[in-house]
Every structure is written in C-alpha cells, then in structure tokens.
Amino acid sequence: MQTPEKQAASRIRILPDKVANQIAAGEVVERPAAVVKELVENSLDAGATRIDVYFEDGGRRLIRVEDDGCGMCPDDVLLALERHATSKLRDAADLNAIRSFGFRGEALPSIASVSRFTLRSRAGGWAEGTEVTVNSGHVSEPRAVGMAGGTRIEVAHLFESVPARRKFLKSDRTESAHIALCCRLLAVAHPGVSFSLTENGRTVFRSPACPGLCERVAEVFGRELAAELRPIETGRPGLRLSGLISRPGQGRATRSELFWYANERPVENRILSGALLEAATGFIPRGRFPAAFLFLDISPEALDVNVHPTKREIRLRDETSVRNFVSAAVLNRMEELAREGSQKLSARTTLPDPAALRPAVLPAPQTRPEANAGKALVPVQPAAGPSPRPSVPAPYQAAAKPAAPPPAAPPARDRRIAGDALPSRWRYLGTAHGNFVLFETPDGLLCLNRTAAQSRVFYEDYLQSLREGHLLTQQLLFTRLFELPPLLADTLERHIDFFRANGFGLESFGGDSFRISSLPAWFEGEGCEDFIKEAVERIAENGMRPDRDAELARDTLARLASAHAARASAPADEMEVLALARRLMSCKNPLADPKGRPTYFELSRGELEKR
Numbered sequence: 001m002q003t004p005e006k007q008a009a010s011r012i013r014i015l016p017d018k019v020a021n022q023i024a025a026g027e028v029v030e031r032p033a034a035v036v037k038e039l040v041e042n043s044l045d046a047g048a049t050r051i052d053v054y055f056e057d058g059g060r061r062l063i064r065v066e067d068d069g070c071g072m073c074p075d076d077v078l079l080a081l082e083r084h085a086t087s088k089l090r091d092a093a094d095l096n097a098i099r100s101f102g103f104r105g106e107a108l109p110s111i112a113s114v115s116r117f118t119l120r121s122r123a124g125g126w127a128e129g130t131e132v133t134v135n136s137g138h139v140s141e142p143r144a145v146g147m148a149g150g151t152r153i154e155v156a157h158l159f160e161s162v163p164a165r166r167k168f169l170k171s172d173r174t175e176s177a178h179i180a181l182c183c184r185l186l187a188v189a190h191p192g193v194s195f196s197l198t199e200n201g202r203t204v205f206r207s208p209a210c211p212g213l214c215e216r217v218a219e220v221f222g223r224e225l226a227a228e229l230r231p232i233e234t235g236r237p238g239l240r241l242s243g244l245i246s247r248p249g250q251g252r253a254t255r256s257e258l259f260w261y262a263n264e265r266p267v268e269n270r271i272l273s274g275a276l277l278e279a280a281t282g283f284i285p286r287g288r289f290p291a292a293f294l295f296l297d298i299s300p301e302a303l304d305v306n307v308h309p310t311k312r313e314i315r316l317r318d319e320t321s322v323r324n325f326v327s328a329a330v331l332n333r334m335e336e337l338a339r340e341g342s343q344k345l346s347a348r349t350t351l352p353d354p355a356a357l358r359p360a361v362l363p364a365p366q367t368r369p370e371a372n373a374g375k376a377l378v379p380v381q382p383a384a385g386p387s388p389r390p391s392v393p394a395p396y397q398a399a400a401k402p403a404a405p406p407p408a409a410p411p412a413r414d415r416r417i418a419g420d421a422l423p424s425r426w427r428y429l430g431t432a433h434g435n436f437v438l439f440e441t442p443d444g445l446l447c448l449n450r451t452a453a454q455s456r457v458f459y460e461d462y463l464q465s466l467r468e469g470h471l472l473t474q475q476l477l478f479t480r481l482f483e484l485p486p487l488l489a490d491t492l493e494r495h496i497d498f499f500r501a502n503g504f505g506l507e508s509f510g511g512d513s514f515r516i517s518s519l520p521a522w523f524e525g526e527g528c529e530d531f532i533k534e535a536v537e538r539i540a541e542n543g544m545r546p547d548r549d550a551e552l553a554r555d556t557l558a559r560l561a562s563a564h565a566a567r568a569s570a571p572a573d574e575m576e577v578l579a580l581a582r583r584l585m586s587c588k589n590p591l592a593d594p595k596g597r598p599t600y601f602e603l604s605r606g607e608l609e610k611r
C-alpha cells in the first residue's frame, strides 16, 4: 500500500445534527405555508377527523396545528423529532407504494431546527399527554400534560435563527395567501375532515365534515365557483379521474383555479394541466380558463412523488398514456355536458312533440347518397333544407366512387333529434357584417357567428370522417416541393404515414425537402405547405406519436383544418345559414368553435325589454 509523503488531515466531517436539520429545513420548509402543509399532512396521516390551523403575522410569529388524530405515546414524541424517524416507511421497497403523505421523517426535526417548537400529543389508551419543546436544537425534558387525545404542534418565531431565510420571505399578506391556499387545497381533498383556518383571531374559513367534494368546494372556495362546476368521473384499471370541472361556456379569468391532485396530494404537473387545457379549448370561452378540482387516482408504482422534498411535483412514469387518458376523459365529459346544454336550449325552443322525437321518423342525413350520385365531389349537407351552394367545403364527400363505403347513419341519435328539431321555429332576420346571423327565437334574439359555427361543424364532421377513414383526395396538376427546418423535417419523416393516411400525398425528396402530389379534397385555396408545416409543428411540440396517439393526432389535424376551412369560406344565403344552424345544434359541442370562440349567444326577451 502506498502512503503519501505528507499525510493530509481528513477534511470530511459528519455534520452535527443541528446543521443537517437546518440544511434539510432549507428544502422542506421554504416558507411558512410549507410548515402548515407538513403539519396538516401529518394530522391527516394520523387519521384526524378535525384539524384546526391558527397562525399570526403570515406565519412568522406563530403557526399552530391541532388535531384529534391517533396521537403519539411518550417515546414516540421524542423519536418523532429525530431525523429520518418515521412510522410510515420501513424499507426501500415501501417507497414504491407510498399512500401516506409523509415518509421522509424529516419534517418535524427540520421545522424544529428553525423555530421555537412545542409538540404535545396524547395517544389512545394513555391517561395523559406528553409535551416537549425544542429551542435552538435543544430538546427539553418531556413532561406530562393534561389534554384530549390527538396532537398539537406550535411553531413560533419561524426562521428567527436563520436570518438569511427570513430575508427571503415576502410580505405577511403574501405568506398568508400561501397558507390559506395550502389549507384550502388540503381541505378540498378531505371533505370528511372538519377543517378550520384562523388568522390573527379572524376566521379565514371553517368547514364541518361535508358529504362530498362539491359542498366542500362551496364552503372553502365559495358558492359562486362551486355553482359553475360539474362532476366528472371515469376510470379504467389502475387509473381513475374524478372531481369537478367548469361546465361548457363557463370559465375563469386566470388558470389559478385549476387544481390537480394525484392520490389526494395536491400536485403541479405540466402534463396533467396541459392535457386538461387542451381538451377544454373549444368548450371554454376564448381567453378564459377552466376551473377544476381533479383527482387522479393512480397506482403508486406509476408515480414518483419523491422528486422534490415538498412533494408538490410528481413525475408520471407513463406520461403519454396518462395524458391521453385525461384528454379523452375531459373531452368526453365536456361533449356530454355541452349536449345536455343544447338539448335544454332545443327543448325550450321547439316544444317538440314526443312522437317527433322518435329517431325512426327522422330522415338520416347521411343515408341519401343517391341525391348526390353522379356528381364528382359533392359535399354532404345537413339533412333538411336544400343547400344549393356549400359555404364551406364539407370534409366527407359522397361521390360517385367514394374511397370507402358511405358511412352509416350517425350513431348518436340524440344529435340528430336536436339537429332536425331545433331551428324550425327560428326566424331568419338577416346577416350583419357578413358574419353575424340574426334569428328571432321564441325566447328572444339569437346571434350566430357564422365562421365560428362553420369551423365547429367542419371540425366535428372532419373528425368523424377521419375516424371512418372516409376521405377523398384531389390530385394536384403540378406537384409542389417544399422544405422544412431540420427538426420538423425529421418529425415529418417519422410520421409521414400519418399524413398519407389522412389524404396528404407526401413523399420525402431528399434532405429536408418534401414533395406534395395530392391533397385532401376539402383543402381549398393556397397554403398547403404552411398547413402541413403547422401540423408538423404541433406534433413535434407535444411530442405526439400519431402511430400511438391516433385520436390526439387526428384532433390536432381537425382543429387546424377547421380553422383553414373557416378562413376559406364564403358568405352564405338564408338556406345555407339555416342548414348551418341546424347542423351546429346537432354537434357534440355546439357552443364554441375548436379554438373556443363562442358560436352563438342569445338575448332573452326580458333582456331586450330591459335595454
């Protein structure tokens, strides 16, 4: 063995506990709200049915959390203050199946190392409780105290001993807001637990045990918000989504009322919020955001919560499949809710006679191909109302030689009922500025945004035709060459089959160039290169895999296509707008175009009188 000439003294030292705790505190306890979060989560882990939080001066002077949970016996009171002491995790394998909030065993010692800390607790079966205090790392002798079963922790003068950290705190008002939000979020996730939050003697909120999520949201976030929300619930083995979400047509000014939970833990995750926002566009007015309290129940193995010490961030092991699941769930629910909404409108408008509602009585729009037989590329129009000139090209075409058999009558019968029944008692009044179509309805005045409506109708028809693989293409007289930036070229190269399957006759032409020889029949006007480029951009941006996420990729294409078609559309006459209105009302979501622009609004007679 070689020994160095001059032996340097060992420079590595094990840190004293106090310092180690303070370092850990820097991560876990970034601000007063983080203390509140750790303490309340401990109370929840302890099975509390009542949790009362009190704080003063933004949490700097005092934070107190009191619960009626299982409590701790005298030995555990001391152990709880040791680093890495936890009752919730035994070995590394448990890490993969965490169901409790805590598991690191760091919170209490960390908090105690940066405050004047008092813990008192009484476990079931013990005649009295135990109290210890920690002051500058010094733990007092435990003493017996009279108290009810449960735990009370007081954290006073937070960060007094760590001026550097204290400097980073914001105003009391900001810190209070963080504490309030944190408590609200935890309260919402546990409606069955009675919860209160008090600041300097003033009640911020107080909510007894609630029968369900909606009541709890009303108590904690206010009735006005709760009234805008509708339940959502869906699942498959190992994955469940439930909660509340803005109903179509509603929305908030910011995205600050959009909350995600994973296994009851409030989390922030880009994938989850992105999937929600994307699926909700088109149902929420443009420029506004959905409000939501969404709970993802996912097997703990599919989730990594141990990414960040405060556990606010999570990592999903299979991001794509979760994102698709969430997107589809939100989209389905929004469509369902929008349909309910439009059926209400239609019921109000037409007073339909029940016999007329039987689907057999109604003509099926797409089962009359003979009307179009012989013509080369004739768009299929909505059922009733002759339509001499389509104002926007319809995406699927009943031509002499369709690429696939003509589609059967649409499966959703209620779509057609609403569609045929609705505008019969609307009276066309005229069109303003080429785009705003006015109708008199039995209830008042309705204004339809023509291009938005066309875009919506096109989008839904187009998606349907893509799903059915029912597409015609047009051969270009001259093939066209175009070039993409290298990264996009690479994306297109990989997914060229997707474009081909959807009517774009594309082939690679060496380097980053491509050649287009045919286009989908619906494509009118110039700009096919830009269209393709934009579609490729979307796919690249979202890391989409059209071969795996077919639905999502088609949706992207349909959104772009509907915007393109609406841009290329011409003004329409009375028959056309009536047909359009009828078709719009039979859409899954008649309320807005795929970009979220409202398709129509209605002024009631009462409102007209008032003005």
Ligand code: ADP
Residues within 6 Å of the ligand: 038, 042, 043, 046, 067, 069, 070, 071, 072, 080, 085, 086, 087, 088, 101, 102, 103, 104, 105, 106, 107, 108, 109, 150, 151
């Ligand atoms: P963790 O929650 O990660 O286990 P903590 O430092 O937050 O670590 O808590 C340490 C231990 O103290 C917990 O595992 C639990 O056994 C006990 N404990 C903390 N707070 C409470 C409480 N309010 N009621 C009962 N036991 C508690």
Ligand code: MG
Residues within 6 Å of the ligand: 038, 041, 042, 101, 102, 103, 105, 107, 108
């Ligand atoms: Mg804990």
